[in-house]
Amino acid sequence: MAVYSIEDETGLAKELQPSVMPLAEATKVIDFPSDARGKRTLDIGAGQSACTARLRIQGAEAYAIDPRYTDMAKLDEETSRAIEIARSRLSLHRGAAIGKRYYKLMQAARQAFKRDYRAHNRFYINAFAGDLPFDSNSFDFVFSINCITHGLDVDDVIFRRAIQEAYRVAKVRSEIQIYPFLLKSNERIRKYHERLLQEESLEYSVEAVPEFNSNRLRIRKHQQ
Numbered sequence: 001m002a003v004y005s006i007e008d009e010t011g012l013a014k015e016l017q018p019s020v021m022p023l024a025e026a027t028k029v030i031d032f033p034s035d036a037r038g039k040r041t042l043d044i045g046a047g048q049s050a051c052t053a054r055l056r057i058q059g060a061e062a063y064a065i066d067p068r069y070t071d072m073a074k075l076d077e078e079t080s081r082a083i084e085i086a087r088s089r090l091s092l093h094r095g096a097a098i099g100k101r102y103y104k105l106m107q108a109a110r111q112a113f114k115r116d117y118r119a120h121n122r123f124y125i126n127a128f129a130g131d132l133p134f135d136s137n138s139f140d141f142v143f144s145i146n147c148i149t150h151g152l153d154v155d156d157v158i159f160r161r162a163i164q165e166a167y168r169v170a171k172v173r174s175e176i177q178i179y180p181f182l183l184k185s186n187e188r189i190r191k192y193h194e195r196l197l198q199e200e201s202l203e204y205s206v207e208a209v210p211e212f213n214s215n216r217l218r219i220r221k222h223q224q
């Protein structure tokens, strides 16, 4: 059986390009705590997402990890390129006005990220999903958007390790949410994800996010 190695995850991380989801979308794909005050939260593979900034405004002790935090200037450059591409694609398929609107929302998320990063950079940590630099049972809410099941899952061992790490750092009686999950169009991926989760004996549910024709995964931690 293949064994997890940080070198393999480093190689894979290079292929998973940054992008940024507008905040209004992120709050639909993840069911955030209604009261974040005093909660310790973790966003895995956050890139320039605004979620951590928003959680902090709501009173959380909010952390984000991403291996690209090692070089913020490069992350910024790569994200700029990615959102230009997203804008062109959207404009081509759905019209220039929609492309422009979405581009503005992505830029707004980045601005919120940058403000929060400037003021609270110790909460943005350079790390990999498979090797979280946090104590076990230390977060009230752990989530990941377009990372664990949107890139890391091409490698069975790295995917499993990322899930194990998210589970390890979550407190007992807390939850982990991951988006997207079980893309309706792909039965093979659905079976593959579910098999791995069942092998880990995790208690999970899959919830529809109809607006995006996809689902989120919710894992409940009942024991250590």
Ligand SMILES: C[S@@+](CC[C@H](N)C(=O)[O-])C[C@H]1O[C@@H](n2cnc3c(N)ncnc32)[C@H](O)[C@@H]1O
Pocket (backbone or CB within 6 Å): 009, 012, 013, 014, 016, 017, 018, 019, 020, 021, 022, 044, 045, 046, 047, 048, 049, 065, 066, 067, 068, 127, 128, 129, 130, 144, 145, 146, 147, 152
């Ligand atoms: C598609 S972006 C998603 C960013 C953000 N979550 C959002 O949805 O707005 C994927 C992010 O995952 C990060 N990433 C890649 N490999 C990773 C790994 N092994 N562990 C944690 N994050 C990783 C990338 O650097 C990138 O910022």
